[in-house]
Amino acid sequence: MSLKDLPKDEYLLPGSAACPGCPATIGLRTVLKALGKKTILVVPACCTAVIESWYPNSSFNVPLLNIAFEASGAAASGIVSALKQKGRDDINVVVWAGDGGTYDIGIQAMSGAFERGTDFIYICYNNQIYSNTGIQRSGATPYGAWTTTTVGGKGEFPKDMGAIVRAHRIPYVATACISYPEDLYNKVRKAKEIRGPKYIEVLTPCPPGWRFPMDRTVEMGRLAVETGVWPLYEYENEEMTFNGISRAIFEGKYKRKPVEDWLKLQGRFSHLFKPKRDEERIKRFEKFVDDMWERFRKEFG
Numbered sequence: 001m002s003l004k005d006l007p008k009d010e011y012l013l014p015g016s017a018a019c020p021g022c023p024a025t026i027g028l029r030t031v032l033k034a035l036g037k038k039t040i041l042v043v044p045a046c047c048t049a050v051i052e053s054w055y056p057n058s059s060f061n062v063p064l065l066n067i068a069f070e071a072s073g074a075a076a077s078g079i080v081s082a083l084k085q086k087g088r089d090d091i092n093v094v095v096w097a098g099d100g101g102t103y104d105i106g107i108q109a110m111s112g113a114f115e116r117g118t119d120f121i122y123i124c125y126n127n128q129i130y131s132n133t134g135i136q137r138s139g140a141t142p143y144g145a146w147t148t149t150t151v152g153g154k155g156e157f158p159k160d161m162g163a164i165v166r167a168h169r170i171p172y173v174a175t176a177c178i179s180y181p182e183d184l185y186n187k188v189r190k191a192k193e194i195r196g197p198k199y200i201e202v203l204t205p206c207p208p209g210w211r212f213p214m215d216r217t218v219e220m221g222r223l224a225v226e227t228g229v230w231p232l233y234e235y236e237n238e239e240m241t242f243n244g245i246s247r248a249i250f251e252g253k254y255k256r257k258p259v260e261d262w263l264k265l266q267g268r269f270s271h272l273f274k275p276k277r278d279e280e281r282i283k284r285f286e287k288f289v290d291d292m293w294e295r296f297r298k299e300f301g
Ligand SMILES: Cc1ncc(C[n+]2csc(CCOP(=O)(O)OP(=O)(O)O)c2C)c(N)n1
Pocket: 045, 046, 047, 048, 069, 070, 097, 098, 099, 100, 101, 102, 127, 129, 130, 131, 132, 133, 138
């Protein structure tokens, strides 16, 4: 599958309220191409709930339920049950939620839906912040990053949401990044064919939140993968497979680019380099990434 082979159908139309260079719209456009029109989206409070419409119009061409920040998993379970009552099993029920709505406030409803075995896809678009309310920290915000609630740089490391979700032993867990649309497309297509709960987490570099120019969104995602900060994998029936550059990193065939190459391009980390280099925090960040790959090798090597 190459980019030019993606379906021409569009379910995310021009005219959304997204910022220029918005990764959420790049990702959702690809996801909806993979899902097709028989799809119901569940969207909690997040940027997408703002982007989706200039009332009374909408640029999204699929039915969508907006739901309270904390309730996406429960809402998806309800829709799946209602469709079952109606004898419909040809419709994809898909949560599209931010990292705040997933790592933090939505985690309980999501966990419940996974445990109940709801047949749905949960997609977390992870821009590593609460962006639509003005760039506050979330449980996914990286160590050292500036946000409006971590002005000197976040002091904590992000949760390992992949491990938390894998612990639910659901049939399919994957990570993706908007900079690799074919990979994202293929993963959503695969998830669509699997029965039961599926979880896909997509890295979505946000220009205003990460403080980089809006024409560098795709580059920022690629660098996250090439530096090893963001691994690409699929976890199916408790078997882990890394893919793309992440596979080469895992197998020791690709030397990760220095993490600094990614950090230095983002204004949210500028205080780690100016007015003087903060060696201690940069090293701590690097060690976090090294340790993650070490853990992967121990667990899945
Ligand atoms: C219970 C509750 N608390 C707080 C809010 C305010 N709120 C709406 S969206 C949001 C942040 C969403 O962040 P995230 O899920 O990461 O999505 P993003 O905005 O980054 O797309 C917050 C704090 C709310 N709507 N409901």
